[in-house]
Amino acid sequence: MNTANLQLEGLYVAVAALMSALRQKEMLSEAEIDAALAAAETALATDRSRPAELSPANLEAIAFPLRYLRQANRAAAAGETPSFSELTARVARQRP
Numbered sequence: 001m002n003t004a005n006l007q008l009e010g011l012y013v014a015v016a017a018l019m020s021a022l023r024q025k026e027m028l029s030e031a032e033i034d035a036a037l038a039a040a041e042t043a044l045a046t047d048r049s050r051p052a053e054l055s056p057a058n059l060e061a062i063a064f065p066l067r068y069l070r071q072a073n074r075a076a077a078a079g080e081t082p083s084f085s086e087l088t089a090r091v092a093r094q095r096p
Helices: 003-024 030-045 056-077 084-093
Strands: none
Touching: 003 030, 003 056, 003 084, 030 056, 056 084
């Protein structure tokens, strides 16, 4: 596996932990976090300055971090602690 992928995996897990802390301290609700991530995903999907020749797989790769974090947010709010692999499988099952 590419080392950069491992570094990104660690980053996603770290950001998910920070989101959980924000929710536990009642600084942001699950819904507020989800809305912010959904808005960011929409902004990425509608970026008109993005090169038109990007493949659908490239676009999915760009959206993955936001989708992963949304899944992590939902899981943590439900009291779950799934692994990185389990969350990525959920993202794959729920692709639009």
